[in-house]
Amino acid sequence: MDKKYVEELLDKYIKGTCTPEEKILLENLYDELIQQQSDDLQQIDYDTTKAAIFKKLPRPKYRLAGKILRYAVAASILICASIVTVLFTNKKSVKQLAQTEQQDIAPGGNVAVLTLSNGKKITLDDTAEGTLATQSGINVVKTDEGALVYDRAANNADNQPAGFNTAETPKGGQYKLQLTDGTMVWLNAASSLRFPVRFTGNEREVELSGEAYFEVAHNAGKPFIVKTVQEKVLVLGTQFNLNAYSNEPAVVTTLLQGSVKVQSTHSEKASVLKPGQQLLLTGNQFTIQEANVEEAVAWKNGYFRFNDQKIEDIMRKLERWYNIEEVKYEGKLSEELFNGKISRSKNISQVLQMLQKTESIHFKIEGRRVTVMP
Structure with a gap:
């Protein structure tokens, strides 16, 4: 990128005259500068250090001459990058995880069981691609990508029960499936989706336990409904994530596109969400807030994203994905909030090592049990 253009952006950034697109571009350049100093296992240190640097940077109380200001800002950014480099280079090595290679836990994968309407169970990860069954005039097909697709097998499918x-x-x-109406569903770990082989009547209704991401096929005359134990989500055609794990403090509905109406199953309370909003249902209490969309759908995109999260919240996610049998907590743990990003394809030891780099927490792996310690 042209150096002069970057200087102009810096000048506009400080003066507050950047367009939203220019602001994003400049901040991305800054992120890349710092990120060069770190790999993905240092992501938490990167995020935390970046936030700390921004906090400590002095805010000018008056305007300097344009040229001086440009160089002052550029110098600040270079200083920030230098600070990060020193921190990463000189940071004391953290304690190693108390585990051997044999005790490490591999990440999850495309594993699921499909129960047909006649009660037959099919272990999808052990089944070859192709047509698995035909029900109610619908073929159930496993694709070469490992997804499950429900496709019409006969012209008279609508006449069959x-x-x-x-x-x-x-x-x-985790598993991906396409329903007969074209709706795409990504099912997260420890989750289940009950759905009709073919949608009939005036509604398309499915039942969810756990977490799923939906890309709903538009059909104005037949709304799509997702039922959980605590709420019901009504949509026409949209993209949203629904986290309804029973061991989470709230049911969380995050809307990416379109519009959804969320209704409590225990009362008449209901709210309509706009794109970028998130609804938390705790008991019978609705809370609507701006969503961190990246964090909400990170699992679907193949990584963990921690945004000011407690270690207990993080461990619940790891427990589901790595099939951990038990998480134990020993001693008085730090109340530090964690920020970071790492691929879900990493072994658990790599994820825990990333968390340990804060030096406020340590872990021990024994079989499929993990102990969290100060």
């Missing part, structure tokens, strides 16, 4: 199927992922599993 429709049964229900259930796709269930264990801890350490």
